[in-house]
Amino acid sequence: MKTVVLIGSGHAHLEVLKALTNEEIAKNKFILISPSRQTYYSGLIPRLIAGEIEDRNLTINSADFAESKGFKFIQDEVLSVDQINKMVTLKSGEKIDFDLLSINVGGTPTKIPSDAPFNTIYLRPFDEFMSKWREVQRICSACIKPRFVVVGGGAGAVEVAAALRIRLNKNQAKGSEVHLISKGPKLCESYSDKISEQIKQSLLKSGIKIHLGESVNQIYQKTLKLSHGGNLKFDSIFIVTPTQPSEIFPGKVDSRLRLSSIMFAAGDGAEMAGYPNLPRSGVIAVHQGRHLVHSIRNVLNGLEPTVFKIKTKQLNILITGENSARLVWGNFSFEGKWALRLKNWIDQRYMSGFETAL
Numbered sequence: 001m002k003t004v005v006l007i008g009s010g011h012a013h014l015e016v017l018k019a020l021t022n023e024e025i026a027k028n029k030f031i032l033i034s035p036s037r038q039t040y041y042s043g044l045i046p047r048l049i050a051g052e053i054e055d056r057n058l059t060i061n062s063a064d065f066a067e068s069k070g071f072k073f074i075q076d077e078v079l080s081v082d083q084i085n086k087m088v089t090l091k092s093g094e095k096i097d098f099d100l101l102s103i104n105v106g107g108t109p110t111k112i113p114s115d116a117p118f119n120t121i122y123l124r125p126f127d128e129f130m131s132k133w134r135e136v137q138r139i140c141s142a143c144i145k146p147r148f149v150v151v152g153g154g155a156g157a158v159e160v161a162a163a164l165r166i167r168l169n170k171n172q173a174k175g176s177e178v179h180l181i182s183k184g185p186k187l188c189e190s191y192s193d194k195i196s197e198q199i200k201q202s203l204l205k206s207g208i209k210i211h212l213g214e215s216v217n218q219i220y221q222k223t224l225k226l227s228h229g230g231n232l233k234f235d236s237i238f239i240v241t242p243t244q245p246s247e248i249f250p251g252k253v254d255s256r257l258r259l260s261s262i263m264f265a266a267g268d269g270a271e272m273a274g275y276p277n278l279p280r281s282g283v284i285a286v287h288q289g290r291h292l293v294h295s296i297r298n299v300l301n302g303l304e305p306t307v308f309k310i311k312t313k314q315l316n317i318l319i320t321g322e323n324s325a326r327l328v329w330g331n332f333s334f335e336g337k338w339a340l341r342l343k344n345w346i347d348q349r350y351m352s353g354f355e356t357a358l
């Protein structure tokens, strides 16, 4: 009997939990380690911010799900991985042995020095964001002319800015402002110039102020200094910049998602050798997770894991305003109510995949 340890209940590992059968799990010892019994589904975070859904609607009870399938769940954080002695060390001091290990702990945000730590809100990790978001809502219900600043230029940042605008419109917050600041020359840099421009125009139309080519390297108390001149005052600042691999990662994964012959990794935290610009997305993490299941099975059966093929086109649907979203599929793109309906349907279907075993 082998011990298979999964670190982190991220989007990739949720796929592993879903796909492994109870019979497969019973033949070996499967352990899931995560600091929280829940995983937040990122696709629904913008709708939470927009005030359309509650916390419980985007919560996956990953520990319950794992336990119902025969996993042992350990609520703790992994501090380090010792691949020579095949052992991980937890924050509690406990050490867990493994024969096969998989790491899916998400990415770590790069911190920006801030004189306003209470009003500086990082979207990742989601557990921290969720507790801070409750505070922001409480404070901002009392704000006069609230001004929110979002830092970042990727799909997540675009959606957070759009969702904040929707929320403020709903609250009829007169004189409120949402600013989006990105250091790049365009939004969503991996998209074509045409699609990036369309996204920018949608945000401008909904009243979001956009500052491109601006780096935020220091946050002062309630103010940002813009490199193009002037100060920008804010009530809360949301950081949605790209994340870095976690410190517990011992290197990059190969084309088979392997860190070594006994270790796999997937998701935002896993850098793939040869793909330095692979976007950090839940869609990719899910694809990797589906591949990981086969690899784990292969290794347990004494076979080689197969090569993970990155899909050249990913389906992205971004909320861009009230009742509208933009669908992006390679160079094909359109915006409207229909795209929003499709996004909601995909999200609903994803969440329902974790209900049956609860």
Ligand SMILES: Cc1cc2nc3c(=O)[nH]c(=O)nc-3n(C[C@H](O)[C@H](O)[C@H](O)COP(=O)(O)OP(=O)(O)OC[C@H]3O[C@@H](n4cnc5c(N)ncnc54)[C@H](O)[C@@H]3O)c2cc1C
Binding pocket: 007, 008, 009, 010, 011, 012, 013, 033, 034, 035, 036, 038, 039, 042, 043, 044, 045, 046, 076, 077, 078, 079, 104, 105, 106, 107, 123, 124, 125, 127, 155, 156, 157, 159, 160, 240, 246, 248, 266, 267, 268, 269, 280, 281, 282, 283, 284, 285, 317
């Ligand atoms: C606002 C926003 C909206 C987004 N919307 C979309 C979208 O619509 N579509 C899309 O494809 N992508 C979206 N993304 C990107 C998406 O969130 C990430 O790419 C995705 O969450 C990555 O998943 P992951 O599997 O790497 O891990 P995550 O889902 O980040 O989970 C990591 C897990 O590891 C656990 N963990 C962390 N550290 C440790 C440790 N040391 N020990 C044990 N466990 C640990 C955490 O508690 C967590 O359970 C969005 C991002 C943001 C910010």
